[in-house]
Amino acid sequence: MATQDSGYYDYTIVAPEMPAMFDGMKLAAVATVLYVIVRCLNLKSPTAAPDITYQDTPLNRFLLKSCPILTKEYIPPLLWGKSGHLQTALYGKMGRVSCPHPIGLRKYLPMQDGATATFDLFEPMGDHRTGDDVTMVICPGIGNHSEKHYIRTFVGHSQKEGYRCAVLNHLGALPNIELTSPRMFTYGCTWEFASMVGYIKKMFPHTHLIVVGFSLGGNIVCKFLGENRTNQERVLCCVSVCQGYSALRAQETFLQWDQCRRFYNFLMADNMKKIILSHRGSLFGNATKMEDADLSRLYTATSLMQIDETIMRKFHGHNSLKEYYEKESCVHYIHNVDVPLLLVNSADDPLVHGSLLTIPRTLAEKKQNVIFALTLHGGHLGFFEGAVLVPQPLTWMDKVIVGYANAMCQWEKQKPPCQKSGNLNTSCPEEKAA
Template sequence: MSAVEDVNLHTFGPELPAMFDGMKLAAVAAVLYIIVRWLNLKSPTAPPEISFQDTPLSRYLLKSCPMLTKEYVPPLLWGKSGHLQTVLYGKMGRVNTPTPCGLRKFLPMQDGATATFDLFEALGEHSTGDDITMVICPGIGNHSEHNYIRTFVDYSQRHGYRCAVLNHLGALPNVELTSPRMFTYGCTWEFGAMVGHIKQAFPQTLLVVVGFSLGGNIVCKFLGEKRSNQERVLCCVSVCQGYSALSAQDTFLQWDQCRRLYNFALADKMKRLILSHRSSLLSMTSSSIDDADLNRLYAATSLMQIDDSIMRKFHGYSTVREFYEKESCVHYIHNVSVPFLLVNSLDDPLVHQSLLDIPRRLAEKMPNVLFALTQHGGHMGFFEGDVLFPQPLTWMDKTIVEYTNAICQWENKDGSARQEATRK
């Protein structure tokens, strides 16, 4: 029996190393395939997909804004992955971030809350010679000290724009709440107070409204709530928002594109932010939050659970569905008549592709709306670069300023750009 075993081992022995080498090659090939697929390396670069109505303004904008018509080129090795773009934005914000010098303003609200915003003066004259202020609303739980905001503010200042950046209520560290509520998905009170202050402090200034992610929902809702909110507004830009909170939350509980994981991470961030203010939220007699709500907050693993246990109660909504319906800009944005640029990325892991039908249909129906959809960019990434290292300025920074400059020229007093476009 042992002789037979020796013969078998001798017979198959030389073939085993070759078989193992083949398995190693197959494993390496599988890993490389996964890396190529995950990094999306085979995806070609392309210009943004633009949805618009053919009008003199849209023709002028597409001619005057090459960022909207040329290829967006992300860093070769990782920039085509929406996940890496999103994670890099979330962890680092931007590269070589400048430190613009601003002045913090405190605005008392009617309900006892204290809104804050930072004001940054322009670093030169605008190309039109006009006094123009960008009023900026950051993303969820963000404020003027975040790197992507600082980078965008510095770039805008250097192009002649004064910048006012809202600090979401409760988002600034070491700034206590003075009323038992924080910022919510669609509350426009603080942003409206900032805009009102700017209009009063600078009677001659014109406004450019800019919103990032959650801030995009707030600014679109603000402009659509009342016609008077659009007075002295030249244009509005919204980047990477989801338009409908109710539809977004349905998709945010799904596992495709790791969306449920992002939901968990954002919920953890919001949970920590709310708990940092728990003494203020509980101690005030008018508070709608109690210990039972905080206990539910501790157990929450999604934004919807946090919104249901805490956020909706700040404004007295009876259900989370009512909260999402009332706070989403999708019900207000069609009232906006000023020029509008809506920007999203196709590989944004937070915003499901079904939500992009909202801005696409809007651009097809409304002559003032232009919708730009990039192939790559993730959620608020839009990094540019050659192979590995991203540039300090992103495609998003340059596109917003370029679009705004074009609108300012269009609206300039001599009307030459408007007349030229109308003749074509």
């Protein structure tokens, strides 16, 4: 627009006003993005102490008092730690941050069927606080081994606390170790773990054992202890973290899309295919139980159940997938475990459906030796801690396991000699007189 004043023209450009509707759309878009971020990151979720289920016994009171982290608030990283998916993803991709490099010695154990089990042995970096010889016997998660970052972090922390660590390498999991028989690890086969424990008991006749299992490893160690009472000799306690307890009940939930469980199923199946195919020369052929048709079905499998049906159940001659899941799940054995047992799960674990958590909760309500700890956050084997964004190298999970183990060692130290873990079949003179 131009105006004339005293012979001069004044040109003024008048910008059109921004439509109010456009402002509203921008605000709505920003609000939507913020809403999605808040929902996806679960930012409104409160932090809380774990929900503990246990019976009121002198031992349990001592353990909870001596391991206060179990009753204190677990605080994950502020920006992303309340998302079970991000906790799980960070564990899956990175494992841990600033991971140590503990130096161990690899052991090879020949099995009766021609397989060769391997485990890595790590000596303690100092004396244990009780002065005793204590060994952590550790079973990792599905397809994992001693070289995984979360295992190395836990081993490094345990070594500093005076524990010897023996870590099972699942049969077929190590990329540079060839199979010596047409068999690899399965969901609940305890043969390799039993062989490792037997070796430790033989080589260190005075050591006490702390049994630790992560995810699938939790199923294996609980099944191992419950299969035979003699397996519990010299065992101070057992800790299981993020296991699902029943493969038969879990497989139904893995086909559901809530919590993206079907997507996780696909990712784990893809990883299992890679492990199996890396040993195709040992697993497939005329002298094995596998046929070329099984290999073809393996290539097209998109779920763990399809792989279990095609490959895994045949390693031990199970006639059906249901039979395989039933016989390899610890839910049928865990009630036989009499040593102190700590079961840890996270409520936002995208791999373990909430319905499966009735198993450990019911067990803790019925058995005096069981404590069930359910955190509000943590994902699957995440349990990262930190202020805002960057997680700490050591996780809540690492601290809890070692803290619980320390408490059990202290409890064992103050017991009369006749009641110690190495004397399960004896009783005190006072008891005999009674």
